[in-house]
Amino acid sequence: MTVSLPRTAVLTGSLALTAALTLSACGAAPDDTSTTAGGKSAATATSAADFGGMDALVKAAKKEGTLNAIALPRDWANYGALIDGFEKKYDIKIDVENPDGSSQDEINAVTSRKGQDRAPDVLDLGSSFALTAAQQGLLAPYKVAAFDDIPKGQKDAQGRWFNDYGGYISIGCDAKRVKTCPSTFADLLKPQYKGQVALNGNPTKSGSAFGGVWAAALANGGSFDDIQPGLDFFAELKKNGNYTPVESTPATVEKGETPISIDWDYLNAGYADEFKSKGVDWKVSVPSDGKFSQYYSQAINKDAPHPAAARLWQEYLYSAEGQNLWLKGYARPALMTAMEKAGNLDETAAAKLPEVSGTPEFPSEDQQAKAKEVLAQGWGKAVSG
Numbered sequence: 208m209t210v211s212l213p214r215t216a217v218l219t220g221s222l223a224l225t226a227a228l229t230l231s232a233c234g235a236a237p238d239d240t241s242t243t244a245g246g247k248s249a250a251t252a253t254s255a256a257d258f259g260g261m262d263a264l265v266k267a268a269k270k271e272g273t274l275n276a277i278a279l280p281r282d283w284a285n286y287g288a289l290i291d292g293f294e295k296k297y298d299i300k301i302d303v304e305n306p307d308g309s310s311q312d313e314i315n316a317v318t319s320r321k322g323q324d325r326a327p328d329v330l331d332l333g334s335s336f337a338l339t340a341a342q343q344g345l346l347a348p349y350k351v352a353a354f355d356d357i358p359k360g361q362k363d364a365q366g367r368w369f370n371d372y373g374g375y376i377s378i379g380c381d382a383k384r385v386k387t388c389p390s391t392f393a394d395l396l397k398p399q400y401k402g403q404v405a406l407n408g409n410p411t412k413s414g415s416a417f418g419g420v421w422a423a424a425l426a427n428g429g430s431f432d433d434i435q436p437g438l439d440f441f442a443e444l445k446k447n448g449n450y451t452p453v454e455s456t457p458a459t460v461e462k463g464e465t466p467i468s469i470d471w472d473y474l475n476a477g478y479a480d481e482f483k484s485k486g487v488d489w490k491v492s493v494p495s496d497g498k499f500s501q502y503y504s505q506a507i508n509k510d511a512p513h514p515a516a517a518r519l520w521q522e523y524l525y526s527a528e529g530q531n532l533w534l535k536g537y538a539r540p541a542l543m544t545a546m547e548k549a550g551n552l553d554e555t556a557a558a559k560l561p562e563v564s565g566t567p568e569f570p571s572e573d574q575q576a577k578a579k580e581v582l583a584q585g586w587g588k589a590v591s592g
Contacts, residue, residue, distance in 0.1 A: 249515035253366065254350045255522060258515075261352075264522070265297065267515035274301045274516040277316055277327040278308035282457060282481065284372055284473055285536025292532060293523050299516055307456075309412050310336045317345055321510050328517035330506045333414030335575040337368035337504035347507040349518055351525040356545035360569065361502060371524060372473075372538035373502030375493045375563055376415075376422035379455075379475035381466040382488040389467060390492040392426035392440065401448045405455040405465035407474065411586050416454075418501050419469040420586075421570075421578065426497030431570040434578040435585070442589040450590065461485060472561040473537035493563050500567035502541060527551040537561070 252258035281287030320326035361370035380388035424437030455468035530540035
């Protein structure tokens, strides 16, 4: 979320040192006194059962009374309803700092505030960042009750991160400002879209923009092993005047500053609902020539100042209630298949998802690492001038 909504994946580990300094603050973290009768610390509990069960976890979390979150906009994948639901259910206050921040901001806060009571307890990260953060030893191993139902390829074996919700890269379009809305990446190169095509952030920091470049690569002869055609596509889009450096947000969409936005389908679908009453006719299509799907990942800060509340938040998100709330925000929850089988999926919400055919495939850790490097080195050159 570089400006308003890009929930982001970190693409270079050394970026935004200035932001890290800005986010640093004084204040020591409180001692972790939330333990079971057996003396088990919430900070080292690897499951609710390991801590003594859900009742013990709820009691300890309520004792802490607060959950520190960061970079969670209320209008991103229905997070507002999730936050309200958790607070009402457990009477625990969620403090959301910098709701429009990026994953880079999240990691800066984790590292610069280590040992402080203002450090984030929980993180919602682009998948490539979650992999990197786990390798750096920043995340606490924890397995929610539904851990076994999360698809194998969408979780860390140790529980340091696990996918939460995802979607497809889509093209959103203001049908009242654009005579004929584009539905493919090939369409975006047409001269009629001069100065109208935007990304949700900078792909060297933004997960959604990163996905947009990768989708463009797939549409132009690239692959999970080769994202360069995506950079070439945006270089051409910049050269012919169609690409705008204005990063799309709800505000820019409403004002007509970004009439065409390449973004996750759940965000574009949310815009269609949000702005209908304001006269914006926002159309959404998943481009047939560049289908790219990816999930974000949940994680707990290893040094979370509220470790019990952090773990309870994860349990809530992976309950049927939490997963269905993401679904109502047009995001595809990680437990969707398992919930369909169990019969507790919100079928009405599922029926409203943007239509997509085929089974999604996901890039491997090595492929993501390579793509990050290519983007870090080539994005600025591609869209400069």
